[in-house]
Amino acid sequence: MDLLKELVTYYNDNGAYVWTEFYRHFLMSAYGVLFAAIVGIPIGILIARYSKLSPWVISFVNVIQTIPALALLAVLMLVMGLGTNTVILALFLYSLLPIVKNTYTGILGVDKTLKEAGNAMGMTRFQILRMVELPLSLSVIMAGLRTALVIAIGIATIGTFIGAGGLGSIIVRGTNAAEGGAIILAGAIPTALMAVLADFVMGWFERLLSPANSRKLS
């Protein structure tokens, strides 16, 4: 009961601060995923087309994924110094795997018959990509973005160690305070909430974009 009361008091006193960190946290995650999408989707498309490249590229992004977050952050920090950009770069790297992999499987998963039909009707390679492959794999690509965003929101919590702020800062404060339980929660709850919310919203988009639902879009 006390914990809950303390929590409410904390939010009352520091509402603006929590909100700033929440927003900052979200932006870092979103930018990381956004840049990863800009780079990862074309890579996914490319390796779906030139399948000889795919094992190499997939293994590479897989390796990135296996590096522990703190270690990766530490290494990046040595190169790029402290600050938000370093965190965003780390999130970018972590987001690559789900995005590249989903784009790749999404595009390969488009019914071969449809690609052949497009080809036989005189579509150029680019037209097949734009009018057939991308629309039909959009929901799978979206699922990749969803995974990436949820992971990014989790990892962004440790950004505070290299001075990037975010909800992690509140949690770390709590761990440093004597009776900091409520403060830890004050940081952890919004983080969890953000992850759940992101998952939900992206999931909704994903379903909307699935080919079976295409009529809702038009």
Added chain:
Amino acid sequence: MLTFENVTKIYSGNKKAVNNLNLEIEKGEFICFIGPSGCGKTTSMKMVNRLIEPTEGRILIDGKDIMKQNRVQMRREIGYVIQQIGLFPHMTISENITLVPKLLQWSKDNRRERAKELIKLVNLPEEYLDRYPQELSGGQQQRIGVLRALASNPPLILMDEPFGALDPITRDGLQEEFKNLQRKLGKTIVFVTHDMDEAIKLADRIVIMRDGEIVQVDTPDEILRNPANEFVESFIGKERLIQTRPDVKTVGQIMNKIPATVHKEETLSTAIQRMKEKRVDSLLVIGEDQTLEGYIDVEDIEENRKKSTLVGEIVETELYRVKEDSLIRDTIQKMLRRHTKYVPVVDDDNRLKGIVTRATLADLVYESIWGDEDDN
């Protein structure tokens, strides 16, 4: 208009899928490639629009070597229909039909116009244009598949077992519909099938293939009468060889030329009167110029006697019909399959020419039996 000159295709592994194919196809001709699975039908067909490129030899369309043309441009001028149908699930029927016109950069209005025009050809309602493929039945989807191939009005259409995945009744209807459409539009068609009935029914000439080589090229009648060798004979099957014997062959030769009819402007009482006179329970309904509008039967009249007075108001327009030059064996098959008691016979302008009833067919059978005994 389409020429194969010594065309050979060797896939990696040195297997000759098609071996030295020579064939000349005339404009407006309906050609069926037929043969056992793996004999190279699909490969031959796909070489025409360069989905597969020949290893040796040349293919010419209107005298021009296809290898010297722009591949993408050329494909837009050749229709293509496949067994798997391959409509795009994220596009509406209208968008699916007019995809090639879109690639050819027709304006939106022209495309929509064209879609409306086309969907009329297969007797589907215009509302379907805004639906999605998965909302249509298999038969309807393949009708759309055919329309998609016709959209930019290409002179040549390639079809790979297009009706192969449909149930027999739907397939039957579509074959008939498509044959009529082809006659009307005068397209050159290369049609791959492994169903001999289908080939006989549709083709002007049948190309029988085996192990990548042509065994016989001829009209269906000629192939049935003079199969080139045992392979062709066994491929045709004994039954069909016998079926082709009787001298009577087309519906026009055996039909009853004075069917019981009623004009659509006549009254229901007249109709009843006529049914009594002719001792029938159903009449064909005709309109201006002898055009066939449909039929009415006794029950329809009984049910509607209070509400309506004219035949035209209650005529049933859903009616299966055949042409004078339809083959008797096809017609028999269809009547049996559909459990209909009769089929009206019409000409190309849908004018009523006669009727074939089960009684007509029974007469035919008796005649042929008596005929045989006379000979002995």
